Amino acid sequence: MATKEEIIQERLPRHIAVIMDGNGRWAKKRGNQRIFGHRNGVKSVRETVEAAAELGVSYLTLYAFSRENWNRPSHEIDALMSLLVSTVERETKTLMDNNIQLLTIGDVQGLPFKVQDKIQEALDKTSANTGLKLVLALNYSGRWELSEALRRFGEDYKAGNVSGSPDEKELNQYLTTSHIPDPDLLIRTSGEARLSNFLLWQLAYTELYFTDVLWPDFRKENLFEAIVNYQSRERRFGKTSEQVVRNKSKNNAPQYG
Secondary structure, three states: OOOHHHOOHHHOOOEEEEEOOOHHHHHHHOOOOHHHHHHHHHHHHHHHHHHHHHHOOOEEEEEEEEHHHHHOOHHHHHHHHHHHHHHHHHHHHHHHHOOOEEEEEOOHHHOOHHHHHHHHHHHHHHOOOOOOEEEEEEEEOHHHHHHHHHHHHHHHHHOOOOOOOOOHHHHHOOOOOOOOOOOOEEEEOOOOOOOOOOOOOOOOOOEEEEOOOOHHHOOHHHHHHHHHHHHOOOOOOOOOHHHHHHHHHHHHOOOOO
């Protein structure tokens, strides 16, 4: 297991996104209902958030509730909404103590009013914090986000606010993540190796890390291990290795004049 000391601070990922998977299987292994796994997953959220803040990560995005999750049994959805409210209420103090700002992406207006109110309270209380930005993806899906962006662009086009077809930079302004940099590292737990409709546009050049650890067992050491693995990779963004090396040498060369 990796340690904090192995992490190269100068190569720390600016933005880490996490698909928190495996709560249900963790509970089933222990002969409990799925919500038992969700409740125990809260500890993993706390450890991951605190570790990311301690390291100096700028953004941490957690896939908390997808639009597809509405297809689950109603009793599980009700329990998840109740858990979300109690967790946000209880952890807001921790966010304040650690100078963490809470943000959201997704169709938050589609959540129950009680959930919306509690989240808005936390957003307001933490809005002036200047440390880690914790982004909760709530009632979110990548395809929904892209279709909404195109719909809103179409409305602006009809109204005469924009002209022509959008390029990548212009379309990005219509995404719910327009104020957030693309993730450098995506972590998915539980051994599954898919994106599950998460940040489809934003993950184009993100480094992907999959672990067999179920989310309720995920601890800060697992986060350190993912970051160390990330730092062992060469990010080329379509360039050759030789170009990357040349650019690094050029950027590290002494500057005169």
